Amino acid sequence: MEIQFFLHMQVTFSYRGGMTSSVPELLRGAGLRRTPTRLAVLARMELLARPCSHAELLAIPDLADLDDITLYRTLNTLVEAGLVHRIHGIDGVWRYSTQPRSQPGCPGNHAHFLCNSCGRMSCLLSEPMPRVAVPEGAEVHGRHFLVFGRCASCAGQQKAAE
Ligand SMILES: [Zn+2]
Numbered sequence: 091m092e093i094q095f096f097l098h099m100q101v102t103f104s105y106r107g108g109m110t111s112s113v114p115e116l117l118r119g120a121g122l123r124r125t126p127t128r129l130a131v132l133a134r135m136e137l138l139a140r141p142c143s144h145a146e147l148l149a150i151p152d153l154a155d156l157d158d159i160t161l162y163r164t165l166n167t168l169v170e171a172g173l174v175h176r177i178h179g180i181d182g183v184w185r186y187s188t189q190p191r192s193q194p195g196c197p198g199n200h201a202h203f204l205c206n207s208c209g210r211m212s213c214l215l216s217e218p219m220p221r222v223a224v225p226e227g228a229e230v231h232g233r234h235f236l237v238f239g240r241c242a243s244c245a246g247q248q249k250a251a252e
């Protein structure tokens with residue numbers, strides 16, 4: 091299993107050009123052990139390049155063997171190491187995304203759109219977070235701007251069914 095992921099990642103990253111670090115290098119750079127689970131989860135998230143929930147990740151065949159707790163722990167470790175960030179949905183579900191390097195992904199600091207029908211979250215890269223003045227002396231630990239509704243595909247399905 092480990093070898094397969096390694097081969098896959100080599101292909102992925104050489105295809106993207108030499109500018110980015112490989113997944114194993116990222117883990118090493120963050121001081122994390124390169125476990126097969128971390129490698130697999132991070133590599134998949136890089137390919138998805140959008141915020142995905144725990145359930146969406148578990149639905150991917152490569153990751154379907156992971157149990158809930160292992161995936162939670164892995165994601166938390168990656169978040170703590172600064173390799174992944176998370177975005178909260180109006181549905182109460184956190185979505186996780188890799189930090190960007192030179193490839194597309196979620197660089198943060200922008201609004202997101204959540205489809206309440208299919209649960210897919212997209213990055214609104216051209217909609218930067220507004221600047222918000224907070225009370226003097228307050229510390230800001232995060233910002234959250236979510237637009238929600240139905241994605242084009244779900245809205246289209248609804249129209250077709252009507
Ligand atoms: Zn994003």
Ligand SMILES: [Zn+2]
Binds near residue numbers: 210241243
């Ligand atoms: Zn949708």
